[in-house]
Amino acid sequence: DSGVTQTPKHLITATGQRVTLRCSPRSGDLSVYWYQQSLDQGLQFLIQYYNGEERAKGNILERFSAQQFPDLHSELNLSSLELGDSALYFCASSVAGDGGGELFFGEGSRLTVL
Amino acid sequence: QKEVEQDPGPLSVPEGAIVSLNCTYSNSAFQYFMWYRQYSRKGPELLMYTYSSGNKEDGRFTAQVDKSSKYISLFIRDSQPSDSATYLCAMSASGGSYIPTFGRGTSLIVHP
Numbered sequence: 115d116s117g118v119t120q121t122p123k124h125l126i127t128a129t130g131q132r133v134t135l136r137c138s139p140r141s142g143d144l145s146v147y148w149y150q151q152s153l154d155q156g157l158q159f160l161i162q163y164y165n166g167e168e169r170a171k172g173n174i175l176e177r178f179s180a181q182q183f184p185d186l187h188s189e190l191n192l193s194s195l196e197l198g199d200s201a202l203y204f205c206a207s208s209v210a211g212d213g214g215g216e217l218f219f220g221e222g223s224r225l226t227v228l
Numbered sequence: 229q230k231e232v233e234q235d236p237g238p239l240s241v242p243e244g245a246i247v248s249l250n251c252t253y254s255n256s257a258f259q260y261f262m263w264y265r266q267y268s269r270k271g272p273e274l275l276m277y278t279y280s281s282g283n284k285e286d287g288r289f290t291a292q293v294d295k296s297s298k299y300i301s302l303f304i305r306d307s308q309p310s311d312s313a314t315y316l317c318a319m320s321a322s323g324g325s326y327i328p329t330f331g332r333g334t335s336l337i338v339h340p
Contacts, residue, residue, distance in 0.1 A: 116271060147327070156332035157272070157316060170327050204271055217328065219264075219271030 117141065120205050120220035128228055132193040135223045139186055139207030145169070146188040147208070147217060148180055152201040163188055195227045231255050234317055234331030243340050247304040251317035251331045254298065258319040261293050262328060263302045266314045275315075276302065307338045 117140035127133055139146050148160040159172035163182035174180075177195075182188040192199060202224050206217040234251045241247055249263075260279055264272035276291040278284045284291045290303040300319070304311055314335050318328040 116273065118271070149330075157330040159327050159329070162327060172327065206271075216274045216277065217272075219273065221269070221271050 116218040116220065118205060118207050118218050118220035120203075120223050122223055123221065124224045124226075126226045126228065127195060129195055129197060131195050131227075132191065133195065133225065135190040135192070135203050135205075135225075137188045137190070137205030137207075137220060139188070139205075140218050143207035143209050143218070144186065145208045145210060146182055146186070147206040148174075148188070148190050149204045149206065149219075150201050151204060151222070157204070160190070192225070195225075197227050200225055200227045231329050232317060232319060232331040235334055236332050238335040238337055240337040240339060241307055243307060243309060243338055245307050245338070247302075247307050247311070247336060247338075249302040249304075249315050249317075249334050249336070251300050251319075252298055253300070253319055255319075255321065255329075256295075256298070257321040258329075259322040260320045260326070260328075261291070261300050262318040262320075263289075263291055264316045264318060264330075266316060266333065268313075272316055304336075307336075309338050309340055312336055312338050 119138040121136045144165045147162045151157045160174040162170040180190045202222045204222045206219045263276040266272040281293045281295045288305045292301045314333040316333040317331040320326045320328045
């Protein structure tokens with residue numbers, strides 16, 4: 115158990131809908147990262163937050179947004195969903211904000227868009 | 229060309245074999261090199277973490293980095309069926325964004 119909690123574990127929805135994925139980092143970790151994992155693209159970095167502030171942005175679509183709250187949990191919002199958004203979405207956390215060091219991953223949220 | 233290339237496999241070996249997993253990369257700024265293991269339906273977990281070139285050993289696992297060739301390897305000795313998983317290499321640069329860039333992962337199957 116990595117200590118990172120993600121909900122929901124599975125989500126099935128329709129095209130055009132909006133969903134919210136939630137992540138609670140390990141106790142004491144200030145940094146949260148969101149990754150998307152698909153069969154053809156592998157693990158793709160989306161966005162990082164550190165202590166409530168956006169720290170780095172990767173290949174995140176404009177339809178997606180995220181935030182980190184004062185209690186350090188984070189939410190990833192996916193809107194106007196398309197079939198191609200079906201993937202595993204992982205949250206990871208770390209103590210440091212610079213991305214160096216170990217990332218601890220949650221078990222992921224599997225999103226299926228029909 | 230992707231920044232990090234990794235053969236997806238699958239790689240199937242008999243129990244007890246020595247396994248070699250590899251990644252190549254194109255970004256010469258990468259200084260930190262990692263190997264993660266991911267079991268089916270689980271999140272990746274860190275196996276090995278090395279800085280710059282050289283070797284690092286931890287039990288049955290040895291990580292090697294050859295920066296001149298932009299090539300990293302993970303060796304697993306005396307492989308066990310419990311080693312069956314997907315192994316992802318990851319690397320990050322220093323002096324700027326440290327966000328790890330991952331390879332696509334190699335699926336390893338160790339059969340009894």
